[in-house]
Amino acid sequence: MEPIRRLPQDQRSLASGVPDAVPGTVFVLSVEGGVSADPGAHRTILFGRNRAEVHVSVGEDDQRVSRMHGSISYRGGQWWVAVTGRLPVRFPREQMLFGGEDPMPLAAGYTPLFVQGSSGREHLLQVYVVGESGSRPVLRPRDPTQPPRTWQLSxxxxxxxxxxxxxxxxxxxxxxxxxxxxxxxxxxxxxxxxxxxxxxxxxxxxxxxxxxxxxxxxxxxxxxxxxxxxxxxxxxxxxxxxxxxxxxxxxxxxxxx
Incomplete structure (x- = not known):
């Protein structure tokens, strides 16, 4: 089996989970398509605007996105995101990763990344790292909604x-x-x-x-x-x-x- 595999063309989202896979497997998806990769030393997934040079193309119509904008690499038992493009990648909680900075680790589960583009555009790059259980999250459509913790005020x-x-x-x-x-x-x-x-x-x-x-x-x-x-x-x-x-x-x- 190839270490990096193309995802099905009808794959539209990773937010609901992924098929059962070996713990540490990573799935990466944009609107242009995506790949999955087994964990392994020196394994790297490239993303950027130039489809011919990367594994996952993102922002193909946006010249502010670099042709090779960044990478997702496996080392030390974890996947890490690095940025090589001119504009940063935004993580959840408004955390930004710029080119030349130390890579940031990816936690198990779903992580949306946003590649900064022109005129305020952000291009979604979905990432899912399979956790130790190797299974997708349990769907609970009928469970009660968990309310956020609110703070008591006078x-x-x-x-x-x-x-x-x-x-x-x-x-x-x-x-x-x-x-x-x-x-x-x-x-x-x-x-x-x-x-x-x-x-x-x-x-x-x-x-x-x-x-x-x-x-x-x-x-x-x-x-x-x-x-x-x-x-x-x-x-x-x-x-x-x-x-x-x-x-x-x-x-x-x-x-x-």
Whole structure:
């Protein structure tokens, strides 16, 4: 059997799993087709724009994608992604890998990679590494949906966070939190009897940030982020609150009351 094999032409996705295979087998797929490869020393899958030079072509109509944009190689019992192209590859959680940087390892299971292209385009490269069980995930279409973990907020904390983070809830392209003074002025208009000040807003938001950090949420302390901090701590806080649906866009209705 060939160490690198073409996937069937009707293969459209790896997100639902792959056929049973030897642990460590990797599947790589783009809209132009894909391959699978057994684990083995010095085994490498190349991806990029030039179909004649790579195993998996991606972004064939996009000249910002390099002809040989990167590779997925097996060494040390693991598959690693390396970028040789001019533009980076985006991993989940917004992590970027640039050309010339150390390769990044692939975990078992499904990983979507996004090859950066022109005019904001991103070309999907699906990767699936078979885990130790060698089997696909169990489908559970009738199982109850597992809700995300949401964080308990006091009414005052939630109101302050909605006002400070309203640009995140409004889906601004590059959101920033309001300053403590801006938020206090708006809160004073909404609730004139509650003695809102910039210091009070800062204290409420900082308490939430400290509480989440103690519960294991990363990126909410100066020690983790490093100097200069800028808006990084509150930016990380609001992204966490939105991803966990602790805050949702309909919370903005309180600003219209």
């Amino acid at each position: 009414p005052q904390e939630k109101l302050a966070l909605i006002v400070v983070g309203q640009r995140y809830l409004l889906h601004d392209l590059h959101p920033l939190p309001l300053s403590w003074r801006q938020a206090a002025d708006q809160l004073a208009e909404l609730r004139p009897d509650e003695n809102w000040t910039g210091k009070r807003v800062e204290h409420l938001v900082s308490n939430v940030r400290t509480r989440l950090s103690r519960d294991g949420v990363p990126g909410l302390t100066r020690e983790e982020v490093g100097e200069p901090v800028g808006n990084a701590l509150n930016d990380n806080l609001f992204r966490t609150l939105l991803l966990t649906t602790t805050l949702v866009p309909r919370d903005l209705d309180v600003l219209d009351d």
